[in-house]
Amino acid sequence: MSQEQLACMLGVTRGAVANWESIAAVAPSSQRLGVLARCTGVSYEWLATGRGQMVFVRAEEGERPSAWVAESPEEARLIMRYRTGDATIRQVLMRIAEVEG
Secondary structure (H helix, E strand, O other): OOHHHHHHHHOOOHHHHHHHHOOOOOOOOHHHHHHHHHHHOEOHHHHHHOOOOOEOOOOOOOOOOOOOOOOOHHHHHHHHHHHHOOHHHHHHHHHHHOOOO
16 A cells, blocks of 8 residues: 555545654554554554554454454545545445445
């Protein structure tokens, strides 16, 4: 994933992402860190503290996961659009998601 793609998903500039990756790293806010974890599939705890498992561990088949993680940049964009969209956008996305086929 490029800095530009990640920046787009998080609603920040590419420069902000570059700053997070730099040697003099400026940490993202805790709210952005949560979105970053979901978008990349990396555990929030590992991003925030360096402790625990780096990779988010998915629940077993049929088990409800404790957190949902986007599996691709496209899925992350849909999630972010749903979360930031107004009621009409959310309704349209839900109608699409509920189409059988």
